[in-house]
Amino acid sequence: EKKHKVTIVGSGNWGSTIAKIVAENTKQHNDVFEEQVQMWVYEEEVVVTSDSKHYDPSMGDKPQKLTSIINKYHENVKYLPGITLPSNIVANPSLVDAVKDSSILIFNLPHQFIAKVCDQLRGRILPFARGISCIKGVNVTDDGVSLFSEWIGDGLNIYVGALSGANIASEIAAEKWSETTIAYDPPPMDNSRNPSPRSGSPNPGITVTDLQDVSHRDCRGRASKTKLTGVPAEYPPLDHDCFRTLFHRPYFHVQMVSDVAGVSLGGALKNIVALAAGFVDGRGWGDNAKAAIMRIGLMEMVKFGKEFFGETVQSQTFTETSAGVADLITSSSGGRNFRCAKKAVEKGITVDEVEQQDLNGQKLQGTTTAYEVNSFLKARGLEKEYPLFTAVNDILLNKRQVDDIPNLVAQVTDGA
Numbered sequence: 416e417k418k419h420k421v422t423i424v425g426s427g428n429w430g431s432t433i434a435k436i437v438a439e440n441t442k443q444h445n446d447v448f449e450e451q452v453q454m455w456v457y458e459e460e461v462v463v464t465s466d467s468k469h470y471d472p473s474m475g476d477k478p479q480k481l482t483s484i485i486n487k488y489h490e491n492v493k494y495l496p497g498i499t500l501p502s503n504i505v506a507n508p509s510l511v512d513a514v515k516d517s518s519i520l521i522f523n524l525p526h527q528f529i530a531k532v533c534d535q536l537r538g539r540i541l542p543f544a545r546g547i548s549c550i551k552g553v554n555v556t557d558d559g560v561s562l563f564s565e566w567i568g569d570g571l572n573i574y575v576g577a578l579s580g581a582n583i584a585s586e587i588a589a590e591k592w593s594e595t596t597i598a599y600d601p602p603p604m605d606n607s608r609n610p611s612p613r614s615g616s617p618n619p620g621i622t623v624t625d626l627q628d629v630s631h632r633d634c635r636g637r638a639s640k641t642k643l644t645g646v647p648a649e650y651p652p653l654d655h656d657c658f659r660t661l662f663h664r665p666y667f668h669v670q671m672v673s674d675v676a677g678v679s680l681g682g683a684l685k686n687i688v689a690l691a692a693g694f695v696d697g698r699g700w701g702d703n704a705k706a707a708i709m710r711i712g713l714m715e716m717v718k719f720g721k722e723f724f725g726e727t728v729q730s731q732t733f734t735e736t737s738a739g740v741a742d743l744i745t746s747s748s749g750g751r752n753f754r755c756a757k758k759a760v761e762k763g764i765t766v767d768e769v770e771q772q773d774l775n776g777q778k779l780q781g782t783t784t785a786y787e788v789n790s791f792l793k794a795r796g797l798e799k800e801y802p803l804f805t806a807v808n809d810i811l812l813n814k815r816q817v818d819d820i821p822n823l824v825a826q827v828t829d830g831a
């Protein structure tokens with residue numbers, strides 16, 4: 416029987432953490448997975464500074480390739496410093512080489528860069544590969560809003576699910592316990608050991624024996640443009656059990672669900688709310704104000720999901736899973752979007768300036784998501800229906816002040 420080869424597309428703060436989790440599991444379950452995990456690294460020159468245990472006085476301040484540093488010291492000194500990565504992770508600067516022969520592709524990079532990456536991958540991956548998107552953001556075009564899981568899937572002609580949760584990377588890299596949610600719902604066609612249809616799935620009851628070019632329903636329940644290729648029978652099935660095995664660790668507990676839209680939207684939209692929480696915290700308004708922001712934010716998240724992905728999205732995904740309310744709480748307590756928004760208000764500078772100064776190359780997702788969601792709502796005349804999302808956009812653009820938030824969201828507060 417063949418084994419699944421796994422590639423992580425991305426190697427930032429979360430990308431490197433997920434690579435660690437996955438490599439621990441491919442080693443432990445080497446009957447199902449090839450032990451070696453490829454991690455595509457956007458190559459850059461990095462200086463190993465004297466406060467790092469890998470500082471080499473003979474190199475001094477000479478920049479070195481990030482891939483060479485990771486492969487030599489098993490540490491991503493730039494994006495996940497201080498954490499030893501398993502030695503079965505191979506940092507690869509070539510995207511096309513990193514995905515070669517991989518049947519599982521894990522997309523984990525800031526959403527700003529995904530379009531270019533997909534352009535390079537088109538036609539260069541196994542046709543029966545399956546993907547998981549760990550990206551927190553939405554893709555907004557003139558045509559509407561789409562999820563990165565469906566957008567990557569359509570672009571590469573493969574099925575892509577989503578992983579999202581209350582998952583601040585530094586805590587998980589230090590192996591502090593957390594939960595996550597994985598939404599995965601292809602039609603049951605992977606091979607003869609098909610999973611049974613799951614409740615809430617847009618793909619109930621499809622029974623398929625032909626492994627080629629099979630139609631399925633997307634995460635909104637519409638006929639998908641993507642024609643899926645089945646996983647050959649000599650591979651272990653790419654089902655819920657397989658993905659739970661790949662991601663579950665004693666310190667990282669996985670809940671498998673079918674609601675890809677709800678899971679993806681939770682991860683994307685909570686970043687806008689976390690910015691708002693940072694704004695009011697930076698203003699010095701305390702925990703009551705922050706809780707109000709979270710409550711109103713959660714309502715707008717559910718409303719957005721129901722309004723634009725209503726055919727399949729389940730409110731419980733927002734209110735009951737790690738990808739929903741739990742991620743909202745953790746991100747509004749200690750996430751980067753929260754911390755940068757808070758500091759921006761305290762220092763009287765922009766969130767972009769704090770990102771540049773403090774994050775050492777890590778990228779905020781909330782600011783671009785706030786702009787993108789706003790342009791989508793504005794084009795439909797719906798800005799007033801989402802007062803908190805709109806307020807965050809306007810504060811980022813310096814069109815409104817934090818002090819305006821209470822009045823702007825009053826219609827929600829008053830139940831109007």
Ligand code: NAD
Pocket residue numbers: 425426427428429430431456457458494523524525526528549550551552582583584585776777778779780
């Ligand atoms: P990050 O913020 O650490 O971003 C840096 C990454 O971007 C690096 O790998 C860098 O090489 C890459 N990069 C820079 N320029 C690039 C370019 N031109 N092309 C391609 N790549 C380039 O990234 P991250 O924290 O790994 O975030 C990835 C996704 O995971 C995001 O959607 C984020 O919302 C989500 N996420 C992050 C966390 C977290 O705590 N960091 C937790 C959960 C989810």
Ligand code: 13P
Pocket residue numbers: 551580581582583584686689742745746749750751752753779780
């Ligand atoms: P930030 O990108 O704001 O740090 O959020 C991380 C996250 O998604 C935690 O679940």
